[in-house]
Amino acid sequence: MELELRGITKRFGPLVANDGISLSVAPGQVHALLGENGAGKTTLMNVLFGLTRPDQGAIHIDGKAASFRSPKDAIAAGIGMVHQHFMLVPVFTVAENVTLGIEQAGPAGLLDRRKTRAEVRELSHRYGLDVDPDALIEDLPVGIQQRVEIVKALVRQANVLILDEPTAVLTPAETEELFRIIRQLRDGGTSIIFISHKLKEVQAIADTITVLRRGKVVGQRQPPATEDDLASLMVGRDVQLRVSKEPAEPGDVVLDVAGLTVASEHGLPVNGLSFQVRAGEILGIAGVQGNGQTELCEALMGLRPAAAGAVTLNGRDLTRASPRARLRAGVAYVPEDRREDGLVGTFSVAENLILDTYNRPPFASGVNLQLPAIRANATALIDEFDVRTGSPATPAGTLSGGNQQKVILAREVGREHKVLIASQPTRGLDVGSIEFVHRRIVEQRDHGVAVVIVSSELDEIYALADRIAVMYEGRITGFRDPDVPAAELGRLMAGGADGGHALEFGPLPEMDDSAAPDSAAPDSATTAAAPETTEAPETTEAPEGPADTDATDSQEES
């Protein structure tokens, strides 16, 4: 099936979300749609899936104009969509979820479960999806849930499959699995529209890359296109993908976490975890999401009680301190979930900039808020951190993710602090904002702040960390220098013992070879893309310490 979009334009009030976008997707092709947040990718796909109607332009399928009033029409035309947030009923089985909405009743009005189960099993086998039709959704890991969504689309005879930011929730290994499935689907003749803002993934999987910026198609590339090229197309200017930083000059230990244990109803999400961070260094805590990172950060901030262990800041015991006492003691905190934990969405930018200093001078005298001081503070920080906002009075919830993060960062590093704890600091941000946030974090380190970065993005860990700790099931499975190969980190992230050997855990070793066959160009392109996978693997057991942190940078430039 040949799908073509011709001159799609969609306006929301004064905002032109899509401005005359044309693109065509050939059968059996992976067509990547690359763009920053707000570039109009999702709007375009909503148009294609019948969720919104375009103001102008048309969709053509096999040369014939099609008009979708609702997703039902789109599905009937053979378009399937896997949303970023899955549309599954957790307490239903895979088969039940797949048939939901297209149930076929037998003669007595009973559901024909056997047929669906067989169908799911058949599709699962054909595309190597490995999905058990009788498993309950809530028992399945995210990666498998996503495959259920794919099966759902396939059962509805989708010839074009839209994947909206499909890797956002996946571990590196799960991503590799997804890519394998995508290739298999493509080889079977299904067209895939792959929406992403991650350059590396797009390079690895796409046959054609269309770059959107501000609602317009700004260019089309074939996979050998370099990351720098794609990034500058996306952002509209040259972007530094990796912040340059000097080697760290660590000082005294600032934050000392010893044997920290956190209990919850599900067991011990943090289990006897210890690390130290020195002034002027960045400790990157890597790990697949859900291995206790959230609980660790909350315990460090006093939002969860520590069941055992101690947290010490510059020799002062903070284990039992309240969140406010910790903030006062000099902990700056950039939470993982910025909308829920970092900002009050209905508050203005100015108010959010004093969210944890509102009751101290100069913002308050007695119980009275000092509005002029609050305003002056907002103006200064907005300027310094380049927050793109209409005015200090704009509600923070209406800002883009990158600008929201800038507000939080501005607030946290704007007050006196000795430690900066940042959890997933660039999740969901576009390339331009990532660059900004990374630069600011390195700047903090250079000012002698002890920095802890918790991230499930290996790229981010490599870009920032002076020392890497890998977290698995509430413990740290090992400390490494930043020149450690990704495979070694992957091994530790999957629970491999410190200093041990690769485990039986399947997909990880595939990482290197799977990236290769896809790019038509010689290895030079992939070297730039993934320097850490190709560089010297002999330093697996490098000792801790301020080693050559520039190693990765210089590799990239060579």
Added chain:
Amino acid sequence: MTTPPPATEPAATPPPEAEPDGQPGSHRSFGDIIRLAIQENTVTITVLALVTATVLGGLLTAFTNSAVLTAWGHFFSAPGNAVGSAWDAAFGTYWALFEGSVFNPHTVAALFQQASFSAAIHDGFLSAVFNPLSETAVQATPLILTGLAVALPYRAGLFNIGGQSQFIGGAIMAAWLGYAYNMPFFVHVVVCCVGAFVGGAALGWLAGEIKARTGAHEVIVTIMLNYVMLYFLAYLLSSHSLMEAPGGSNAITLPITSNAHLPLLAGTHLRINAGFLIALVAALAVWWLLNRTTTGFEFRSIGANTRASRVAGMNVERNWTLVMTISGGLAGLAAASVILGTDFTLNPQSYGTYGIDAITVALLGLGRPGGVVAAGLLFGALHAGSPGMQVSTGTPVQIVQVIQALIVLLVAAPPLIRAMYRLRAARAGGVSTTMSKGWNS
């Protein structure tokens, strides 16, 4: 229904928060209204809800009126007559409401028919001119105060259904201090008001403390406390050894001494008293608290995002208790305004329906102090005007309750109004939507 001819009428009721050019009576084009709607969605929706409720109320009055129904029976022979009689009935009802709550031209005529102006004033003719406004203010006072008692905790994310229990707590204190003690004039009334505040605040504190310590939902706690206080009041009034007045079995307290009465503001002919000033000052104080103090900053922050507030180091539980204490005190002041301002005794019905009316007032006032004052005045006017309306037009007083209910219904369902007037979807819903959801937390 989208082009309401009688809609110009309700503009007669005291201006609600509509004044900034949202008032549909002032001959704006439909396009203007839409433009405004985009600019300030929640206020516009509230105003449109008021207009719609008025129109629907008018239709209802017209078509429950027997004369109108007869006229419509002859619709095909005399259609003009049918429409005219419907219009007359609706207009007459609203006009009577207006006369009863704001201004009655006949009283002015009567004033100028008097021989001497000073004698007219002395005989109460001038008072008669202002009597409707005075009554509106008197009716609005407890509505504003209890409305604030709902609006304030709402901003901190709590839904206070306990206006009734807090009102009773305040009423018991006000009445007891009022009849059992003798104090000098000014001192006594102040002591009674403070006592009423404390009585209400104690109940509010209890609800807040239970929520803070156990996490019990404040809606359930406050509703249950309403029953506790209702029966506690009945118990207090059941025995001469407690609060029942000696020498009778009327379940009523002794009248409070005159020193504890709230001072009248405009002469002895008008009931308007210092309670109204207390309500206005309270509204101002709540505004100041919310928008100009660190405490209010915490309240609003916790109300908008509890998790982020916790991360920012705020003590969420302590604030819950504090905001419920203050709002209980406000409901207690409402009781003071009733007991010390108009009733002068306490009986098992003193609490009226203020606890529930408060929710509608806060909802219509969009949870803002200024809005609560406006909404309180509007409902106060409806209450003040309805008896006269029934007398002069024969429209039952219940129609006022129907209009009130329609207003709240429409305010609580912005999508309905938006669909009716083809407005764009609001950004982020607005206060009333979230407020009408109530049960989340």
